[in-house]
Each structure stands twice: as structure tokens, then as C-alpha cells.
Amino acid sequence: METNNGNSASKGTGKVRIILAGGGTGGHIFPAIAIANAIKQQRPEAEILFVGAKGKMEMEKVPQAGYNIKGIDIAGFDRSSLFKNLSLPFKLIKSFAQVRSIVRQFKPHAAIGVGGYSSFPVLKHAQHKGIPTFIHESNSFAGKSNIMLGKRATKIFVATEGMEQFFPADKIRITGNPVRKPIVHSTVTKEAALAYFNLDPHKKTILAVGGSLGAKSINEIMARHVTELGSLNLQLIWQTGKTTAAQYIERGRPVKAVWVNDFIQDMDKAYAAADVVISRAGAMSVAELCVAKKPVVFVPYPLAAEDHQTVNAKYLVDRDAALMVKDSEVSAKLFGAITRLAGDETLQQKLKTNIARYAVTNADDVIAREILALI
Known part of the structure; x- marks a missing residue:
């Protein structure tokens, strides 16, 4: 041309x-x-x-x-x-x-x-x-x-x-x-991924990601409950995002059952390690979770243009492919929702099967x- x-x-x-x-x-x-x-x-x-x-x-x-x-x-x-x-x-x-x-x-x-x-x-x-x-x-x-x-x-x-x-x-x-191709073509085993994050292969693993800049509501609820994870036989991979990362990293690092940082470089390993995920519902997060076939609780960012993150999440929720907690209800509902999902392997399997149908590779x-x- x-x-x-x-x-x-x-x-x-x-x-x-x-x-x-x-x-x-x-x-x-x-x-x-x-x-x-x-x-x-x-x-x-x-x-x-x-x-x-x-x-x-x-x-x-x-x-x-x-x-x-x-x-x-x-x-x-x-x-x-x-x-x-x-x-x-x-x-x-x-x-x-x-x-x-x-x-x-x-x-x-x-x-x-x-x-x-x-x-x-x-x-x-x-x-x-x-x-x-x-x-x-x-x-x-x-x-x-x-x-x-x-x-x-x-x-x-x-x-x-x-x-x-x-x-x-x-x-x-x-x-x-x-x-990203490393996510599409991931061959990382769960055992290797857990070892990478120095976590226990005998505990259920929550992955909490709020995007590269962070999600205040998700970070606050993780910080509030982080010391309870061990007694629930749970552990956490926590990407805080760049915004106010230091305070959350300081909160999470002393806890044995937690890996925390402002950014996860190898998301293929994070997905491989995770049993359940907490995530914002930006378009790329949704696309990756469909490919990774992960049971997820979405917390849509409420100020996104035209509330498009809620639209993204609801599309999968309506098809029994994900769960959702509104940002305004995080304090009351999110920790309960993710711990229930972590303990319900039947629901995990249903969500994994259904979300995989929407994967584009x-x-x-x-x-x-x-x-x-x-x-």
C-alpha cells in the first residue's frame, strides 16, 4: 500500500x-x-x-x-x-x-x-x-x-x-x-508454581490481583484478613499493584502463608498455583482467566467508563462461569465468598468448565x- x-x-x-x-x-x-x-x-x-x-x-x-x-x-x-x-x-x-x-x-x-x-x-x-x-x-x-x-x-x-x-x-x-503466550501455552505444574512462590502444596491457594495499578477495596480486605489464612488452611499470592504498595507489602510479608509484591512478573506461574482467584474485571483480566480456566470472584471497578467491568463480569456470572461481589459490598461479602469457594471443589469445577468455553487463544x-x- x-x-x-x-x-x-x-x-x-x-x-x-x-x-x-x-x-x-x-x-x-x-x-x-x-x-x-x-x-x-x-x-x-x-x-x-x-x-x-x-x-x-x-x-x-x-x-x-x-x-x-x-x-x-x-x-x-x-x-x-x-x-x-x-x-x-x-x-x-x-x-x-x-x-x-x-x-x-x-x-x-x-x-x-x-x-x-x-x-x-x-x-x-x-x-x-x-x-x-x-x-x-x-x-x-x-x-x-x-x-x-x-x-x-x-x-x-x-x-x-x-x-x-x-x-x-x-x-x-x-x-x-x-x-500473553506464556499463559496460553503454559506447561507449569501446580507443584512447580507453588515452589516458585515458596508456598505449601497441601493448602488451598488464593490469588488476589487488582490490576497493575492495584485495587484499593481488594487490598484492604486482604490486609484485614491476612492473618486468618493459616487457621483456615489457606494461603495467598497477592499482587498489590503500584498504588500504596508499601503498606500492603509490609502487612503481608511477615505472614508465612502469604507471597506479596506490587507486581507478578510470571502470571503463568500465579495462575498455575491458584485454586481460586479474586480479580477486577478488566477486559484483559477476564480474557486471561478464561484461558487459564480459573474459578474467580470478580470485583468490578465501579468507576470504569459506562461501568463496563460490571458488564464484563456479569456476562460470565449469568452463564455460571464466575462469581461477583460489588465493590461497595467487598467489606461485608468478599472474604466469605472466596473462602466458601476455596472449600467447595464441586463449585470450583463447574466454574472452571464453564469459563473455559469463553477462552480465545x-x-x-x-x-x-x-x-x-x-x-
Whole structure:
């Protein structure tokens, strides 16, 4: 496809250069890395450059995955402090200047946006230059930036049906959400996983994850009950997330039946070790739990746009594939719900069987193949 920036890439041959933009949370970063890996699998000579927001976790996680990343000065609207938003227009102007420079130097044949602050200026500029743009929308409710970008996008990859309310129907391809290959192809045994976390093979194991940034309500209930686990013959793998991690790590580390840290690098091992899971219901968490076939109690983040996390969780709850506790009811109900589930192997098996029906294991390969066919 010829683009007006003077680039051309023949389909199926030649070196292609692709920008992947987005981040902010693991829910954006890990699908982007999965897509990049699939592109490299199909076209090993492809050059891939990530663009992310300075100071966000993509600046750490992307290089760890073996890819180059350029940081731009951009931030989202801060609902908690209007004063902090005064600099936003200046950051947006600066980010567009930075993107222009990156695109001029890298000369991409395509740009892929996965959501997060940096997606908008990168894809907007690419569209202005006539470079093919692709969007991956992981949620059942599209973000405002993606809706605006969707009008001129080449193709839009979505996780669920019904996205015609946000995007042009002829551009939509339902693929599901890309799940990291180590999770899809995990061969880790439960015994090896428990040894990795230095936990007891004779106790039931709870995995508590609130996303890469953390979940205050989940963390507070774990902190409150952490010393009770041993007497209940339970143990805990606890990802606190980055926010206020230190206080929760300090609370959990002295307890023998607990492994605690702000981030779990090897989620395949965490899933292999877990008998039951407590989790937020972001799109990527849901996708991974379906693939890992884990009995889960979802605690949807109540402030997610259009309450989409509740929609995500309820879809599985209504199909006897998961349990759910509202964030407002965590204090009264969550610990009881997870301890009952940990002791009920019949219910665990039913949830495992049912959630496995919604696993998608090849979304990254499908997305990569379709992008490479169109540039």
C-alpha cells in the first residue's frame, strides 16, 4: 500500500516498519506486546517501535519484552484535580510535535493503537499522513479517543459483538483479546508454581490481583484478613499493584502463608498455583482467566467508563462461569465468598468448565495476519 509519506511495503514480502502506540496499564501493554510478538513471528524482519507516555509502566515493560520505545509528554484528564489539567493543552501540543518527529524518522508503514494516552496523537498524525491505522479495542464500551479515531481507521479489532454502536460496521473484525503466550501455552505444574512462590502444596491457594495499578477495596480486605489464612488452611499470592504498595507489602510479608509484591512478573506461574482467584474485571483480566480456566470472584471497578467491568463480569456470572461481589459490598461479602469457594471443589469445577468455553487463544495471530495483509 502506498502512503503519502513516501513509504511502500509489499504484502507478504519486504521489511515493514510498524508503530504500536498506547499503554498506561497492563491491560493495554500486554496485548500490545502480544500483537508485536505475533507480527515478528509471521514477519521476522519487521521493525517495531512502541510509543508510550513518559512515566507510565510501558516505559519499563516494553524494553523488558525486547522492544524499543519512545516516550512522549502526554497525560489524561485528571478527574480528581482540575488544577492538574491546566497543563494538558500544552502537553497535547508538545506530544504532537514529538510524534511528528518520531514518524518522520521511523517512516512507519502502519500504526496500531491499543488504548491509553499515547494512542491518540500517534494515530491521529498517522491518519493525517495517510498511513494505515489499526485499533484494538479490548472493552465492550469503546473509549472516546478510539471512537474518534475509528472513523478513519483502516481496520478495528474488537473483543465482543455489538461494537457497531461505536465504529463503522464494515471496519470491525471480532477477534477477542490477545492473551500473553506464556499463559496460553503454559506447561507449569501446580507443584512447580507453588515452589516458585515458596508456598505449601497441601493448602488451598488464593490469588488476589487488582490490576497493575492495584485495587484499593481488594487490598484492604486482604490486609484485614491476612492473618486468618493459616487457621483456615489457606494461603495467598497477592499482587498489590503500584498504588500504596508499601503498606500492603509490609502487612503481608511477615505472614508465612502469604507471597506479596506490587507486581507478578510470571502470571503463568500465579495462575498455575491458584485454586481460586479474586480479580477486577478488566477486559484483559477476564480474557486471561478464561484461558487459564480459573474459578474467580470478580470485583468490578465501579468507576470504569459506562461501568463496563460490571458488564464484563456479569456476562460470565449469568452463564455460571464466575462469581461477583460489588465493590461497595467487598467489606461485608468478599472474604466469605472466596473462602466458601476455596472449600467447595464441586463449585470450583463447574466454574472452571464453564469459563473455559469463553477462552480465545489466537487473537494476536489473527490481528497480526490481518494487519500484515493490508500494508
